[in-house]
Amino acid sequence: MTSAGTLLAAASDWIADHPTSLPGRIAALRQGVPRGAMPPIVQAPASPATVLAAPANYAGQAHAWCRALERADSEVAARNYALPSPFGFDADAVVPPAFFHNSRRWQRAQLTAARGFTHFLSESFIPPFGRLDGRDLERQLDALDGVDVAHLCHGTDVRRPSLSRQRTPWAPFEEDHTTRRLETVAMRNLAVLERSGRPVFVSTPDLLSDVPRAHWCPVVVDPAQWALPRERRGSPLRVVHAPSxxxxKGTRHIDPVLTRLRDAGAIEYRALSGVAHDRMPGLLAEADVVIDQIGLGSYGVAACEAMAAGCAVLGHITAEVRETVRQQTGRELPVVEVDPETLEETLVALAEDPQLVEAAARNGATFVREVHDGRRSADVLLRTWIRAGEGSRRA
Incomplete structure (x- = not known):
């Protein structure tokens, strides 16, 4: 990053850390001025236990966890709201950015409604009521007045680059301003967790290293949505890389290998980006292999969706993550292990032996049905939080 770029990044960081300053207030106006009718407020349903999750909904997971809770326990009603997603992920309510950030009327009304829920799942350290209370997360959660609060961490919000580099040599963190900023933010958020004393959940198993007291709440995919009819696998091997x-995701390690194999006629290679979520099942039904990531040493929603679609999934998974999955689920994680040095030879071997591809795909689909269909996620949330007793009500 150039010196000018570093200064600009530092200025952006300062504004983010000082939302009530004049530059912070001006920056908020970029989200728009609220006009027209106020969006619907999410109210607590009539149920013994009610859960509200907000406001991230990354990859549609808050919505999926809510549905999983309702399927698991008839006495639990769960809702979520979120900002709009460019990928069109489902949510119970979508709040326009202008209202979320700049409408005191919406912010106060949604806070009042949130107090009617029995439980609140705070996602990714994003203040759920916009710029209310100076955009201070802890003050906003304290204002919930007795609602049972838990925290849900999704990734870079608590992932310390310094620890990631110790776990894998391919961690995607250079020694630069961006990495230092990620470390600072993660440390700040981890301090919030310690002060809160509330239950903590992480969406991917690698994050248990960053937050040892957390519970793993697996990401959820709907196997039926992804298991579309597939053409018989043939030759050449159809390979997809679709990094968010x-x-x-380590695309700089992946793309040159796939391009070289494609040019040699060994594989068909399709790179996907910016695709609407509802189009992905159809696109994955036309693939044999999906290269998920080389870098973070774990797996998440994209890998699960590809496994559910019947693709063999390749990625770099640390031994620690594989052991966590084995201990907590009793199953082996069926992501085929690759790194920058083994990716090419692994793809060549798969291209030469379709039975290897079929076995990996079959194991992946079974794994997702057993671990990531929502049952395990709902059990974790119910057992360790929602049905765990009264405990402390302090946010």
């Missing part, structure tokens, strides 16, 4: 964030 290329830098974090």
């Amino acid at each position: 964030k290329s830098a974090m």
Whole structure:
């Protein structure tokens, strides 16, 4: 990053850390001025236990966890709200950015409604009521007045780059301003967790290393949505790489290998980006292999969706993550292990032996049905939080 770029990044960080300053207030106006009718407020349903999750809904997971809770326990009603997603993920309510950030009327009304829920799942350290109370997360959660609060961590919010680099040599973190900022934010958020004393959940198993007292709440996919009819696998091998964030997924390690094999006629290679979520099942039904990531040493929603779609999934998984999955589920994680040095030879071996591809795909689909269909996630939330007793009500 150039010196000018570093200064600009530092200025952006300062504004983010000082939302009530004049530059912070001006920056908020970029989200728009609220106009027209106020969006619907999410109210607590009539049920013995009610859960509200907000406001991240990354990859539609808050919505999926809510549905999983309702399927698991007829006395639990769960809702979520979120900002709009460019990928069109489902949510019970979508709040326009102008209202979320700049409408005191919406913020106060949604806070009042949130107090009517018995439980609140705070996602990814994003203040759920916009810029209310100076955009201070802890003050907003304290204002819930007795609602049982838990925290849900999704990734970079608590993932310390310094620890990631110790776990894998391919961690996507350079020694630069961005990495230092990620470390600072993660440390700040971890301090929030310690002060709160509330239950903590992480969506991927690698994050248990960053938050040892957390519970793993597996990501959820709907197997039926992804298991579309597939054409018989043939030759050449059809390979897809669809990174949500290329830098974090290690695309710089992956793309040159896939391009070289494609040019040699060994595989068909399709790179996907910016695709609406509802189109992905159809696209994955046309693939044999999905390269998930090389870098973070774990797996998440994208890998689960590809496994559910019947693809063989390749990625770099640390031994620690594989052992966590084995201990907590009793199953082996069926992501085929690759790194920058073994990716090419592994793909060549798969291209030469379709039975290897079929076995990996079959094991992956079974794994997702058993671990990531929502039952295990709902059990964790119910057993360790919602049905765990009264405990402390302090946010």
